[in-house]
Amino acid sequence: MRTRQIVENVYQVGGAAISDVRDGAVYLLDFDELVLIDSGAGPGFEKTIRNIETIGFDPSKISTVILTHCHMDHIGGATLFRQHCGSRIVMHALDAEIIERGDQHMTAAWCFGIYLQPFRIDVKLRGNQGRLVFGEHAVNWIHIPGHTPGSIALYLGEGGKRILFAQDMSAPLLEDFKCDPIAWRESMDKLLALEADILCDSHAGVFRPKHRVKAYIERSIIEHGFSS
Ligand SMILES: [Zn+2]
Ligand SMILES: [Zn+2]
Numbered sequence: 001m002r003t004r005q006i007v008e009n010v011y012q013v014g015g016a017a018i019s020d021v022r023d024g025a026v027y028l029l030d031f032d033e034l035v036l037i038d039s040g041a042g043p044g045f046e047k048t049i050r051n052i053e054t055i056g057f058d059p060s061k062i063s064t065v066i067l068t069h070c071h072m073d074h075i076g077g078a079t080l081f082r083q084h085c086g087s088r089i090v091m092h093a094l095d096a097e098i099i100e101r102g103d104q105h106m107t108a109a110w111c112f113g114i115y116l117q118p119f120r121i122d123v124k125l126r127g128n129q130g131r132l133v134f135g136e137h138a139v140n141w142i143h144i145p146g147h148t149p150g151s152i153a154l155y156l157g158e159g160g161k162r163i164l165f166a167q168d169m170s171a172p173l174l175e176d177f178k179c180d181p182i183a184w185r186e187s188m189d190k191l192l193a194l195e196a197d198i199l200c201d202s203h204a205g206v207f208r209p210k211h212r213v214k215a216y217i218e219r220s221i222i223e224h225g226f227s228s
Contacts, residue, residue, distance in 0.1 A: 003051045006198065006206055007158050013051045014077075016203070020044025022112050024073040024202035027165060028052060029156070031137040033063040036087070037154060037165050038202065041112055042076030049084075062087045066132070066139070067121075068167040069151040070095035070103075072112045074202065079119045088122040090132065092143060095150030096121035106148070106177065125152065144191065146184020147171060153187075155194055164196035164213070169220045170204055181224065188221050 004012050006027070012018070013036075014026025023040035026048055034057060040048055049059050062085040067075050070091070081087040091099075098106045102118030109116035129142045141152045144166070153166040173179035192214065199213040200206050207216045 003055050005055075006200060007161060007163060009158060010156075010163060010200075011055060012200070012206075013055070014038075014040045014044055014048040018051060019047040022073055022076075022114070023048075024071075024167060025200065026077075027200055028057070029134075029137070029139070030057065031134040032061075033134055034059075034061045035134060035139065036062055036065045036081065037200075038068055038074040038167065039065050039077035039081055041073045041114060042080065043114075045077045045080040048077065059085050061085075063134070064132075065089050066141075066152075066154060067091035067095070068154070068165065068202070069148040070098045070107050071148065071168070072107050072109045072114055072116065074167065075099060075107065076109075076112070076114055076116075079117070082122075089119075090123040091121050091125065092141075092150035092152050093124035093126050094145070095148055096124045098148070098150070108177065142190055142194075144184075144187035146173065146180050146182075146187045149178075149180070151187070153191060153194075155196060161197040162194060163198045163200065164191065164194055165200045166191055166217075167202035169201050169217065170223065173224060181226075184224070185221065185226050188217055191217055 009030040011028045013028045023044045027037040029035040065087045132139045155164045173181045198208040
């Protein structure tokens with residue numbers, strides 16, 4: 001598998017099959033300035049950079065890396081983008097705190113055999129929802145606690161389609177990681193209410209059209225032991 005274009009200005013540039021086996025998906029938004037959704041675990045950084053160059057983009061234009069949640073497969077590369085590309089790092093304050101205190105357990109760093117060097121989050125999102133503006137473009141975020149306390153989903157409407165980035169939908173809700181199944185179930189209702197046309201998951205791929213997105217979320221709900 002190689003990098004792929006999802007819609008006109010959205011690409012997948014990292015992930016288990018295209019950068020490093022430990023990486024959750026890395027999505028690139030071409031807003032003139034470049035925005036990444038998640039950063040991979042770290043060891044796949046150079047491959048991700050090459051993937052970005054291969055599709056014709058200049059990595060030094062990555063202004064922002066938005067992290068969906070604090071797990072290592074999503075955050076480990078973030079500081080490399082800051083160092084090499086000058087990117088700022090954005091995430092929800094509740095998960096930022098976990099990274100800044102260097103929590104090896106809650107970040108699942110030990111599962112990936114990678115030591116989490118604690119790092120600073122430049123922009124901390126607070127509350128339930130908001131909008132990040134990039135020139136004439138914008139990304140909306142909503143707080144979807146459950147998988148982690150500060151998990152967020154992102155969505156945009158490009159070309160009349162609503163594209164949802166909702167990471168780790170099918171991951172187990174482990175007590176050991178302080179996952180909160182009740183909060184998670186409520187978060188799934190928030191995702192269903194968005195009625196997205198395309199869903200980009202970090203491990204399970206891309207789902208479209210709208211009825212497949214709905215079916216995937218509903219199946220995750222059932223697989224986690226809830227009635228839909
Ligand atoms: Zn996760
Ligand atoms: Zn993950």
